[in-house]
Amino acid sequence: MSAQTLSSEESEWDGARFGREESTGVVFGLDFLQVLFLGIGMVIAVVFVIAGGFPGGTLAAAGTVAVFGGLGIPRVFGKSFLKWVQVFVVSLSRRRTGQNEYMPEEEGIDVAIGDDGVQLLPELDVIDPPRRSEDTPRDKKGRIAPLKPARLMLPGEFGELLVYQMPGGSAFAYDPTAKEGVVVAQISTHKAFGLESFDNQEARLRAWAEAEATIAGIDGVLRVQMSDQTTIVSGAAVLDHYDQEVNNAQVAEDPDTGEKVHQAGEAIDPFLHQSLVDMLSAAEGQPVHGMWMSIVLSQTKLAKRIHSSGRGIRGFMETALVAMGAIESALPESGTEVVRWHSPRSLAALVRSAFDPASSVEISERGDDGVDVSAAGPMWAKDSLATFSSEGALHRTFKISEFPRSQAQLGFLSGFIFSGDFRHTVSVYMKPRDIGKALKTNERSRATWGTNETIRQKLGKQKTRRNDRQIEDLDQEEEELVRGHAALKMTILITVSAFSEEEMDANISQLKTSAARANCELRVMYGQQDSAFMASATPLGRLSV
Template identity: 30%
Template sequence: MPSTETAHEHSGGELVPVKFSRLTRRGILLGLSLSQLITLGVGGASLVAAFYGGGGVLFLITAPIWVLAAAITWIPVAGRPLVEWLPVACWWLWRSTGRQLAYRRRIVTPRPAGTLALPGDMARLREYTDPETGAGMVHDPTAGTLTVVTEITHPAFVLLDPGEQERRVTAWGRVLATVCRSGRIATLQVLERTLPDSGQGLAEWWAAHGTADGSWAATTYQELIDRAGPAGERHATTLSLSLDMRAAARQIRTAGGGIKGAAAVLRQEMGTLSAALRSADLTSKGWLGTGQIAVILRSAYDPAIAATLERHGDLGHDLATAGPVAVTESWGHLRSDSAYHCVVWISEWPRSMVHPGFLSPVLLSSGIHRAFSLICTPLRTDQAARDIRRKKTEYISDAAQRARIGQIEDASQTAEYHDVLQQEADLTAGHGVLRYTGLISVSAHSLEELEAAVAAIEQAAIQASCETRVLVGQQAQAFTAAALPLCRKV
């Protein structure tokens, strides 16, 4: 479940620490979730039936039922009750028996025009090129969203002085507040990737500034560029904006309806976001076309080809063939074309006050091919207000029930209640509410390298005061959300 944070602005020249809301672990009754209450009810019903049926032997006959119900209700596995693993395990079993864990592209069968050659439920995605901006848009007819992507460049945040860092954090808060006030945005995704450097930048710099006069110095410098360029890595950041076509249905009809009307409404949001990014000193390289999106998708599934695609102009700029050739999903990892992948979920953001830039141990880790995805889901003001009122009512009723039975109040429950009160105060002050989901996709050429890279990322997350978990049983779906700039959700 994602964490919640209010999008507002800080003032002052000093770097102000921030705090995320805790991951709520509140249940329906006395901390028990719906699934726990159901299993507990089944076990209790079997005990009551045995008692009224005469007891004795009936208690022994029904023992497997109520013992199993009690076990799966309270026995934790990897921090979660066993009953909460049942949906994941059942879904995995159903997919494995239905042979849905492997994807192979049909080479001789042409894809329908306008579709994306992607595995799983992403096969329903459609591509559309905006005639006015030339931006490539990805339409999800089932979810009712239209997504566009832009590449962002920015200076190194950790190298700025505290005053400049605070100014940029405040400006980024205004960007998020703009997204919250729209009411038509489904998702905002920030994707930061490490890519193998093709050496093209160094080669272009040498061609523009170097002197290839055949001297020993020039020859040695050229050899160093040829060797060091492909061995390095670079960082790329994209920002994806997804329009909720259901929430913007009236505006879409006014703009002409259909995908063209949705594109017109999305262009308005693109203009608003571009202006907000400029005020935050974030440089947009323009909205990506379908060819540029195709290169990102191909590089995610096939990292070995990323440097080649960058060096060779228009190679791989076909969104209809940008998907993987083969994908095989396992319980704890995913294999595609030239790499193994594992997706890690940031299950708990820092519980204490932290300064912006706390994720630098994760984002600046070197020698690891990874993609960090921050999925921001803005909540409408009325929806956020109803959610806060519901949480307050549940907390107060749970506290009264615990006091009635003599149960001691837990400090974590008190902290969660204070988080709800803080969100209510921020919402009343006019700020927006966002739900954050952090995912890290780690890629490697072998399983041994993958395990070492995942361990390094988990250690870096500990340094960033974050808790992480490997998303078992759902790696394929998690990879699309963590490594692809399509505003997908888990």
């Protein structure tokens, strides 16, 4: 214990902490909408004084200032009161017009592929892409010859995604509206981070930071989604995985019989082996952790490279294959590796199980067969202010709005990942930023704080420790950028699923306990539950919250 404490004190991560939630604003922490609203109130107050005189006009002006100030200044859960009014108005409007409820349409849009890539036409019969055995071909010049894609039937704006199959069987999800492409990797960690020594944890964290910088530096990467989903799978599927691991174990010769046996399972401990087999055979489902990494690429930023690689969708796919190779080589040092790149059917399986958690056991029994792409979306979904409902399940998505306020411990997010044996997904988003632009933004923020402090002093306002900490955060950010750290904007979302309000309350209670232990603050994504669910629980990299 003392040795670990000493290592921690001598660690380069000693004293590491996260910045507070930004509240720089335009002036005094007020955003543009607040400043505009208060400005309008001041103008109306001045008109009352001029037109009404004293005392009537003055009283009317005082009342106006009180009303506008009461509505325009307060901030609730990180948002101004005015923005919350917008959220409630939009939510109410969607409910009145029925836009918060979704049922899939029978018809889709067609996609015809010409020499230059993809051309969208009005109508389409939605079909499933080929399986791995029917690999995507290349023409005589070695260029990818894209086959007809399938459309993901999803709610609202998310229904524009088209799924292609690339050479090798990997899925390529293309958004023709946002001009983005998404590839999804199944990842695994081959070491138990929490069981390693402090020095080894540091080494892995250092390697992971380097991997993050490498991935962020890949041309065209817009966002990276890394998710860990606790779900329920078939006990038979777990047993099959166990048998596969036993068969892949090292083989040794028995000195007594001369027989070659695998050094795992029954050969190590017959009693424990049989107990595990009996338990898995009797269990309907077992909680497991599925991990994926989604890479979102920008067609606009990669326009030149796409053009030189064959143009259109084929050029975009070629560029994605290069990025996938770079990611595979960047991860292993951190103890993480790409197990495989999801195929169209396995990608559809992840999406389907997100909307319908009850189908997770059935889907897991299918293995690599997955789900038809056209059947990945929900048959029914409904969005409300605090929940998102689909296929009889309830989902609520939270955002980690405040990270540890004191010393951040290595691996503190594990408390959320292992917060309980219930369906939940923890998704970490990294959005790469240009170093130069990040430094300029930092400089503007510090200048704004300097101006605010000058005005505060002139008005005789007391200096607060909270303001000092936010200035320290900006200084720390500048120092890290100058030292060469990757400029990343981090967002962490957590989706909790249940099949009743009582179950949801119990699951959320466990999650909040984990948040308290990690010294983090959770915030419900009120009014954004549909887009927050898509960003957190599905592997499509669609961060719009």
